[in-house]
Amino acid sequence: MDTKGLKKIFNELFKVFGPPGKNCDDLQAIITNAYLKHKTIGEATQYLVNALFGKYGLIVINPDDAQLKALFVPVMQDELLHQNAQPIIAFQIEKLGQHYKIQAHPRLINLFYLSDQLRERIEQRGDEWVVLNSDKKWNQDELLLELNTHPERFSPNVMLRGLFQETILPNVVFIGGGAEVAYWLQLKPLFEHFKVFYPSIHLRQSVLWIPKAQSDLRKKMDLTIAEIFKPILDLQREYVSRHTNNEWQIGDENSALEAIMEQLKSKAERVDTTLGPAASAALTKMKKQLDALEKKMLRAEKRKLDTEMERISRLKSTLFPNASLQERIENFMEYYLEYGPQFLDIVKDGILPLKPHFLIVE
Secondary structure, eight states, X not given: OBOTTHHHHHHHHHHTOOSXXXXXXXXXXXXXXXXXXXXXXXXXXXXXXXXXXXXXXXXXXXXXXXXXXXXXXXXXXXXXXXXXXXXXXXXXXXXXXXXXXXXXXXXXXXXXXXXXXXXXXXXXXXXXXXXXXXXOEEOHHHHHHHHHHOGGGEEXXXXXXHHHHHHHSOOSEEEEOHHHHHHHHHHHHHHHHHTOOOOEEEEOOOEEEOOHHHHXXXXXXXXXXXXXXXXXXXXXXXXXXXXXXXXXXXXXXXXXXXXXHHHHHHHHHHHOGGGHHHHHHHHHHHHHHHHHHHHHHHHHHHHHTHHHHHHHHHXXXXXXXXXXXXXXXXXXXXXHHHHXXXXXXXHHXXXXXXXXXXXXXO
């Protein structure tokens, strides 16, 4: 896919870059050279990744190379003629769906056709194979001739991508995020079917970057690293508990009332056994009323600590944007603009790829 039309997008992007200085100039130059001085998205991405990570040692291959694609022809031919992937993956999805969020669903044919500015799905219709949104179509003999002559024109979709990846560049271990691990678990029987080595799957580290301002605020609020991972309402409630006389909590009274109500329930049932449910309903109603009263008293205490509550809210929204992890929401550019390439050095030096720990950089 070409890079035409991206200049306008980057002009808008650069308007929000800042502060001015070397980091800003360097990143703007990297992006400009990547996307506006290369003809395709693939070339641009290769340049960008090399500009950022090449100093650590990096190998980049082009998976659309005809010789690499030729290694995958047997799988692609099976997919086009027999469509074995769909039932195999569907069966695995049915089992995993009880425990994991399903990341992707297979199609009958899990291949795209590539040509100049075209990447469209292939479908079989009767005795013909067609490329959607184009006039491209083949009978079986024509299809197999195209596949074997130009394998680079056929591209696996998400369901076959892992299989292709491990065919051309086998790995001992695949390290990925939570969603990637769940996705790779969907693919395991597909590897077994095509006799491709299935790597060991490891969950990668996640990283939380705490800038100095947020670090100072965390310490000022006397919050531990572990505590900042708690839901904001729990964090505020615990803070109020530590910094007030706790008169808003009615746990003891609740327990005492429950004991009294159980005594009344027993007494009512001795008078008439059918009164038990009525007594239970009364107890449930009173518990709800007490919970509502406690929440009102908690809100009153929070108002007294309004500044502190706002600080906790600000801290959480900065470190966990949209109540999610930084890595799922934020882009590396905002950190690069502030810290430069040192940002990548710090993260790389801190990461322990095979350790199941959450990395905190404060």
